[in-house]
Amino acid sequence: MTTKLTTILIFCFTLFIALVSAAPVRRDVWDPRIITPNAETIWLTGQTYNVTWETDDAPVNITNKIGRVVLGKDGIQNQAVLASNFSITLGSIEITVPDDLEPGFDYNIVLFGDSGNSSPQFAIL
Numbered sequence: 001m002t003t004k005l006t007t008i009l010i011f012c013f014t015l016f017i018a019l020v021s022a023a024p025v026r027r028d029v030w031d032p033r034i035i036t037p038n039a040e041t042i043w044l045t046g047q048t049y050n051v052t053w054e055t056d057d058a059p060v061n062i063t064n065k066i067g068r069v070v071l072g073k074d075g076i077q078n079q080a081v082l083a084s085n086f087s088i089t090l091g092s093i094e095i096t097v098p099d100d101l102e103p104g105f106d107y108n109i110v111l112f113g114d115s116g117n118s119s120p121q122f123a124i125l
């Protein structure tokens with residue numbers, strides 16, 4: 001009886017430790033939320049647009065301020081680098097949609113800085 005109780009206690013304690021260690025660790029990595037393009041966006045090839053994102057929640061010290069915007073299609077992020085070497089504290093960057101893209105409704109962009117954040121899928125026609 002006592003042994004069984006001890007076993008249960010040890011089990012509960014182990015579970016507790018496991019849950020505590022699994023708790024998220026706070027880090028100063030910032031994923032800026034992309035405002036445009038969004039699910040309603042339609043971009044035309046060869047045209048210039050602004051990619052915009054939230055900067056209100058930017059931490060004081062960002063580990064990597066250098067941003068990069070990469071275009072993806074159907075979840076594959078290798079279509080084109082639309083912008084690079086800009087400060088992600090700007091909140092917006094002008095990009096030009098490449099001329100040679102095939103029309104599609106499954107494009108997205110990823111804004112890289114500290115970490116990557118993806119936009120919803122949108123259309124390029």
Ligand SMILES: *[C@@H]1O[C@H](CO)[C@@H](O)[C@H](O)[C@H]1NC(C)=O
Pocket residue numbers: 048049050092094
């Ligand atoms: C992008 O944003 C800048 C600053 O707000 C503005 O001057 C520029 O006209 C915008 N470009 C486009 C293509 O909307």
Ligand SMILES: *[C@@H]1O[C@H](CO)[C@@H](O)[C@H](O)[C@H]1NC(C)=O
Pocket residue numbers: 060061
């Ligand atoms: C940010 O970095 C500066 C200079 O390295 C430092 O003095 C300051 O304490 C840092 N602030 C935070 C909130 O980490």
Ligand SMILES: *[C@@H]1O[C@H](CO)[C@@H](O)[C@H](O)[C@H]1NC(C)=O
Pocket residue numbers: 085
């Ligand atoms: C990135 O931008 C900085 C400042 O505008 C410039 O000094 C540097 O040469 C640029 N780097 C590249 C690889 O374009």
